[in-house]
Amino acid sequence: YFRGALDRVVTFVFVVLLSFPALVLAILITSLLDRGLVTIALTLGLLGVAPVGRIARAATIQWAERDFVRAARMIGAGHRRIILHELLPNVAVPMGSLALLGMAVAILAEGGLAFLGLSVERGSTWGKLILDGSQTQTLTDSPWVAFAPIGVLFTTVLALNLAGDRLRRLSDVRASVL
Numbered sequence: 553y554f555r556g557a558l559d560r561v562v563t564f565v566f567v568v569l570l571s572f573p574a575l576v577l578a579i580l581i582t583s584l585l586d587r588g589l590v591t592i593a594l595t596l597g598l599l600g601v602a603p604v605g606r607i608a609r610a611a612t613i614q615w616a617e618r619d620f621v622r623a624a625r626m627i628g629a630g631h632r633r634i635i636l637h638e639l640l641p642n643v644a645v646p647m648g649s650l651a652l653l654g655m656a657v658a659i660l661a662e663g664g665l666a667f668l669g670l671s672v673e674r675g676s677t678w679g680k681l682i683l684d685g686s687q688t689q690t691l692t693d694s695p696w697v698a699f700a701p702i703g704v705l706f707t708t709v710l711a712l713n714l715a716g717d718r719l720r721r722l723s724d725v726r727a728s729v730l
Contacts (some may be wrong), residue, residue, distance in 0.1 A: 562605070569602035578661060582670040589672050592665065596658045604654060608647055617644045645723035652716030658708040664704060678705045 577702045581595045615621065621638050629638075659678070665671040667686075668678020685691070685698030 554723045563609070566602045566609075568598070570606070573665065574599045575661065578665060579668065579670060582665060587673045589675065592662060592672055596661055599661075600614040600658060604647070604650055606607065606626050607642060607650060611643045611646060614637050646720065649716045649723065652699055652712045652719065656712035656716070659705065659709055659712075678708075 561570035572607050578595050578599060584593060585591050607656070616634075616639060621634060624634050661677035661683060662671055662677055666677055669682050669683070671677055671679050682698055685695075685701065691698060
């Protein structure tokens, strides 16, 4: 009973988090709280938990219904052994791919918050560097001040997306069989 109730509560929390537009919620949180690095990181992390959690849950349920998991149950394997030795290796690689894509989204979200003036107050981020370089006079006199961090941000996000896509392709069982 407890596992079923916990599953329903976690699913409800994920649905509630997914029902809010992430950027609007990030703007709300960062405008109400201090704009320290920890607050920004926790906000972006919190907003990334729901989609990742839903996909991880769906993948785990999908793998839990496979024959090798049923066979492990039939020979007497406990829940811990099934989770650690049967489910986790099959779910970890696709979740790693999703984590790389999530990092790219978080970097872009921080850049968007910085462009709106809602990112880290002290310190430098790529978003703040782009914002500082996007002033009209700066763009006219020395456009590289804005385009250098834009290029680095673009390259980083592209690399994370390509790495995530490559990891997904390597872990796709159906594609490797064909």
